[in-house]
Amino acid sequence: MNARDVDAVIQAARFELYRENIYGALELVERAHAAHADSRYAEQAARIRSWLTHLESREAYIAAQEAQYKRLRWRVGLKLLERRIRILLGKKTRKMIERRARDPEFRALEREVADVRPGRVLDAGSGEGGVAMALGARHPDVRVEGVEVSATNVRIALRLNRFANVAFRQGLAEEVHLHFPPASFDLVYSFAVLEHVRDVAATLRAIETVLRPGGRFAFVVPMHELRARGPIPDYAPIHGYADHCRVFTEAELRARFGERPGFRLAKIPGAWKHGELPDCFEPIEFGSFFVSYATKG
Secondary structure (H helix, E strand, O other), X not given: OOOOOHHHHHHHHHHHHHOOOHHHHHHHHHHHHHHOOOHHHHHHHHHHHHOOHHHOOHHHHHHHHHHHHHHHHOOOOHXXXXXXXXXXXXXXXXXXXXXXXXXXXXXXXXXHHHXXXXXXXXXXXXXXXXXXXXXXXXXXXXXXXXXXXXXXXXXXXXXXXXXXXXXXXXXXXXXXXXXOOOOOEEEEEEEOOOOOOOOHHHHHHHHHHHEEEEEEEEEEEEEEEEEEOOOOOOOOOOOOOOOXXXXXXXXXXXXXXXOOOOOEEEEEEOOOOOOOOOOOEEEEEEEEEEEEEEOOO
């Protein structure tokens, strides 16, 4: 790309930002600025870096995640009161399990469970605990441990949980090796987490440490392949920071994990969310990737 065509480069950077490829957009702008020192590049790079400050430390990352979920889950009002009543009566737990059990991603996970027949399963990044509880409800002989960064989400999961074989604790996916002994799980899964974490490689090392030899790791990441049909407007992250900071392509996933034992990759189509992206975009492939592989036995 011609760095002197600043408008074209900024459009390309915006395209990556709307794909939630924040690091990719930053790299593009910084490379253009190195080739052509235009102040618009410097301004854009500074804005993008300001959305990534939560990744500069463990504490900043935890604080950003907690602030986001506390704002989303515990907004005072009638809806919060209704939510608490539904939790108390068990209605929300039942609805959550029913909904999760219908998800194509969950059905793919259950195929992994059928293959592995695990005794212990780890949910690395369990959120409010819906997947872990659905798995525990449908497989009462399986012990499911959920680890979640947000204390707010952990509190909600603990209130929702009705299953003796499911437990939750606060922690980072990249630190699960500090919470559990090596080789203590038969199956680990992580849904919609790797696009958030500070360090993908460190997260994978931690997860593979707690997996037994021959155990399997399954994860879900977004599949966001778009095309722009016209000028792309300016971008700003909805939470004030880049909660999703990277994307994965099929080629990248195959290059990184394709040589692992028992590698599988499935594309799970998702519904295009009208109104969440500007009208200039249309989907090419939109949904999620379900990836799984085994550790070396």
